[in-house]
Structures are given as C-alpha cells and as structure tokens.
Amino acid sequence: MNETMSEEFWQGVEQFNAGQFYACHDILEALWIDSIEPDKTFYQGILQIAVGLYHLGNHNLRGAMILLGEGSNRLRRYLPSYGGINVEELFTESVDLLKTLQQESLQPMANNKLAENQARLLPSIS
Incomplete structure (x- = not known):
C-alpha cells in the first residue's frame, strides 16, 4: 500500500481488480x-x-469505447x-482493449469471439 493514497482508494483498486466496476466507481467518484x-x-x-468496463459487461460497446478512451x-x-500504481500497465491494457473493441x-459477427476472450482482455491495476 502506498502511504500517499487513501485506504478508500485501495479498496477501489481491489474492487476494480475483482471486476466489481460499479462498486469501484462509487468509491472513486466520492x-x-x-x-x-x-x-x-x-x-x-x-x-x-x-465505468467503461461496467458498460462493456452490460454489452454497451459504444459507452465502453468512449469511457475507455477518455479515461486512458x-x-x-x-x-x-x-x-x-503502475499507470503504464493500466494505460496500455486499456488502450489495447479499446483498439480491440473498435x-x-x-465486425459485428466477431462479437462472440470478443465475449469468449473478454476476461483475458480486461485491464487490471497493479
């Protein structure tokens, strides 16, 4: 844990990495x-x-792309x-996911391939 970041921030990081993106949103928004x-x-x-990853999980591809781009x-x-935080890793993984989504x-027919690989493609915070 980094002393400069609050305990709440690290809770948000844990939620992000656990795929609990809406809960992460609530903490980080506060x-x-x-x-x-x-x-x-x-x-x-x-x-x-x-929030982009939350949208992706709800099949809102447009919302996911917009927010992944803005956040990155x-x-x-x-x-x-x-x-x-290793920002470079989070940035690279997010941009790579954005490119894949774009x-x-x-190619709408390839959406099944995306769904199959989605967990592997999701960024994490380290």
Whole structure:
C-alpha cells in the first residue's frame, strides 16, 4: 500500500481488480469529488476506465469505447507510475482493449469471439 493514497482508494483498486466496476466507481467518484489536482484527474481516469468496463459487461460497446478512451487519455500525464500504481500497465491494457473493441465494432459477427476472450482482455491495476 502506498502511504500517499487513501485506504478508500485501495479498496477501489481491489474492487476494480475483482471486476466489481460499479462498486469501484462509487468509491472513486466520492474521492474524485473531494480531491484536488493532481489526484483529481488521476481518480477520474481510473473511474472512467472502470465505468467503461461496467458498460462493456452490460454489452454497451459504444459507452465502453468512449469511457475507455477518455479515461486512458486522462492517465497519460501520470505515466509511468503514480501513487503506487503502475499507470503504464493500466494505460496500455486499456488502450489495447479499446483498439480491440473498435475493431470488433466494425465486425459485428466477431462479437462472440470478443465475449469468449473478454476476461483475458480486461485491464487490471497493479
């Protein structure tokens, strides 16, 4: 655990990695609302990726792509790491997933392949 990040943040990270994206959203949104820069944009980036993954789980491909893109863009300024988080890994995995979703959205018949590989493609926070 990094001393600069709150216990609540680490709870959000655990929820993210457990695939509990809506619960992660709730925690990070509360932190985001009360924070100041530079933490504010960092929280928002992770929050948007979590919501994007939540949308993906609900088969809202468009919402997933929008939020994965916005969240990834917000995390760029925190590369390679911030607050004890390997931002580069989260960023790369999120962008890779976004590219896969964009390709799959152009080939609707391939959505079954995406569903089969979805768990393998999901980013994690380390």
